[in-house]
Amino acid sequence: MCGIIGIAGTQDAAPQLVEALRRLEYRGxxxxxxxxxxxxxxxRRRSPGKLTQLDRVLQQKPLGGRTxxxxxxxxxxxxxxxxxxxxxxxxxxALVHNGIIENFRELRSALIAKGHHFESETDTExxxxxxxxxxxxxxxPVEAAREAVRQLTGAxxxxxxxxxxxxxxxxxxxxxxxxxxxxxxxxxxxxDAFALAPFTHRVAYLDDGDVVVLHGPKVEIFDSxxxxxxxxxxxxxxxxxxxxxxxxRHFMAKEIHxxxxxxxxxxxxxxDPSALVVQLREPEVIEVLRHASRLTISxxxxxxxxxxxxxxxxxxxxxxxxxxxVASELRYREPVYPAGGVALFISQSGETADTLAALxxxxxxxxxxxxxxxxxxxxxxxxxDIVLPTFAGPEIGVASTKAFTCQxxxxxxxxxxxxxxxxxxxxxxxHALVASLLEIPRHIVEFMTQEETVEALGGDLAxxxxxxxxxxxxxxxxxxxxxxxxxxxSYIHAEGYAAGEMKHGPIALIDxxxxxxxxxxxxxxFEKTVxxxxxxxxxxxxxxxxxxxxxxxxxxxxxxxxxxxxxxxxTFAPLLYAVPVQMLAYxxxxxxxxxxxxxxxxxxxxxxx
Ligand code: M6R
Numbered sequence: 001m002c003g004i005i006g007i008a009g010t011q012d013a014a015p016q017l018v019e020a021l022r023r024l025e026y027r028g029x030x031x032x033x034x035x036x037x038x039x040x041x042x043x044r045r046r047s048p049g050k051l052t053q054l055d056r057v058l059q060q061k062p063l064g065g066r067t068x069x070x071x072x073x074x075x076x077x078x079x080x081x082x083x084x085x086x087x088x089x090x091x092x093x094a095l096v097h098n099g100i101i102e103n104f105r106e107l108r109s110a111l112i113a114k115g116h117h118f119e120s121e122t123d124t125e126x127x128x129x130x131x132x133x134x135x136x137x138x139x140x141p142v143e144a145a146r147e148a149v150r151q152l153t154g155a156x157x158x159x160x161x162x163x164x165x166x167x168x169x170x171x172x173x174x175x176x177x178x179x180x181x182x183x184x185x186x187x188x189x190x191x192d193a194f195a196l197a198p199f200t201h202r203v204a205y206l207d208d209g210d211v212v213v214l215h216g217p218k219v220e221i222f223d224s225x226x227x228x229x230x231x232x233x234x235x236x237x238x239x240x241x242x243x244x245x246x247x248x249r250h251f252m253a254k255e256i257h258x259x260x261x262x263x264x265x266x267x268x269x270x271x272d273p274s275a276l277v278v279q280l281r282e283p284e285v286i287e288v289l290r291h292a293s294r295l296t297i298s299x300x301x302x303x304x305x306x307x308x309x310x311x312x313x314x315x316x317x318x319x320x321x322x323x324x325x326v327a328s329e330l331r332y333r334e335p336v337y338p339a340g341g342v343a344l345f346i347s348q349s350g351e352t353a354d355t356l357a358a359l360x361x362x363x364x365x366x367x368x369x370x371x372x373x374x375x376x377x378x379x380x381x382x383x384x385d386i387v388l389p390t391f392a393g394p395e396i397g398v399a400s401t402k403a404f405t406c407q408x409x410x411x412x413x414x415x416x417x418x419x420x421x422x423x424x425x426x427x428x429x430x431h432a433l434v435a436s437l438l439e440i441p442r443h444i445v446e447f448m449t450q451e452e453t454v455e456a457l458g459g460d461l462a463x464x465x466x467x468x469x470x471x472x473x474x475x476x477x478x479x480x481x482x483x484x485x486x487x488x489x490s491y492i493h494a495e496g497y498a499a500g501e502m503k504h505g506p507i508a509l510i511d512x513x514x515x516x517x518x519x520x521x522x523x524x525x526f527e528k529t530v531x532x533x534x535x536x537x538x539x540x541x542x543x544x545x546x547x548x549x550x551x552x553x554x555x556x557x558x559x560x561x562x563x564x565x566x567x568x569x570x571t572f573a574p575l576l577y578a579v580p581v582q583m584l585a586y587x588x589x590x591x592x593x594x595x596x597x598x599x600x601x602x603x604x605x606x607x608x609x
Contacts, residue, residue, distance in 0.1 A: 003025075004191045007068055020188075032085065043063055047082060048081050096159050100155055107130060179377075183200045202235060258402050260448075266392070271434050273438055298359075307324050310414075326354075343370070347373050348395055349374070374392050433571070436571070439569075475521070481496070490585060510539040512540040515544055516541045516542065521548055533559070
């Protein structure tokens, strides 16, 4: 999703702007640009494509100036061309925008009628002309910005600079995140603390409706009523060092391999390994779950599949009634929230627009809200009643991997804690479950020795046009996650099904060209899943069985290929089975030569609906 940076600086702004944009690359984008004030005039450089292309433009035509703004654009209105790239500018103002201006059509018609000429297909450009119009009417820059923002509807974060006003940067936030960075002699705006980390660790997050004015290092913030306000300045933990690939070919590969460590780190926050019990450092959550009348779980994409697996755990281990829905549906379908209900939201970025809106709705409907998030300073973390952190570290690959397994780690610990609190789980069972969870990182390390097998298989299967994933129980949501992972990075069509649903329709798709990935630990339902495998193989389907040694032996020779994984407590199998699933998607994408870390059309942090 778009990334924003603004600098009211004392040194050459262009290299700083590009450095910050590089740190926002992980969000996904398809064009980039910067604008600065050069002797009071607005100058800009823009380019479609990646930052390396903008670098080339800047080498050919360097840009001076100490006050500036920059942007990575993820196209919504209009193709990723130079003319649609931000900053958009008139002779008086240049502006960058993240989000969607919903009333841009009405505003554009009115401005065209007044003689304004539009150069792009974007919704953003309307804000440029609106501010210019207000400046032309005699308003000072800050007043023009505030009045323009008042007229915009939708979700946005904006940063602007004004011709003839050295050192002035104005920002606004409604719906999309915007952080202010406090330096000693400079001030900054950025989409997140990570972008600002090379310049400062003192960061404040704007609230919805805030307008911020940077005059050199001086920062003034006004709330939606125009009143001066202070927003809490926090010391961020975001690292100033660029997260690098540590020798891996892609961030996704690095993040897959980091899982034993980050899962262990996340589990260490929630489990006491000596007493083999769940030890929550957020004790209020126990009382909340003990008395919960129902748990609603919501999220988007991969985080939603983590939530669906969580549903199985909360039902089985805590006998807690759970409803799970994607946030984009939950927020609009007028759900019936029970008195005493608890709503749990899951998000890596903590900025996903639909998840944030669903959280706000649940809160307004009287639910106690819990957030499982990876970014502690994010909007979702700040707005939830209780925050349960994951410790995945920065996830740069657009395809979520380590954030997913860390989310599962938190949900597993929480479900055990809920089971204890609700009198469903006896201490012995808790010890056994906690011991099984603590074993997971070691089992993942053990599985990693199979990487070459998965790589070879990935190369072989990459020719497929369609792939099916099957799983039962807790492995059904993982089958859907596997399909999502494959389609988003390899562009191969894939679907995940409950194994028992095969004969109710999907089996019609089976022929010798359709690989069927079966996720089946040797558990209570194994025989049933094997029957579904047989039905598939009888129709020529190529079954790839991911199972433990006992499962592979019991299934016999029939599978096209096997991916052996260590035997684990089947309850927590998704934590381990996620890894071969991610790896297979990675190697299939690699064989196809796609852009694994920044797949086409996708953004890391989806801050618009
Ligand atoms: O930041 P979030 O966890 O809220 O993001 C939710 C989804 O957008 C995200 O999981 C998406 O589905 C990933 N690209 C999946 O790999």
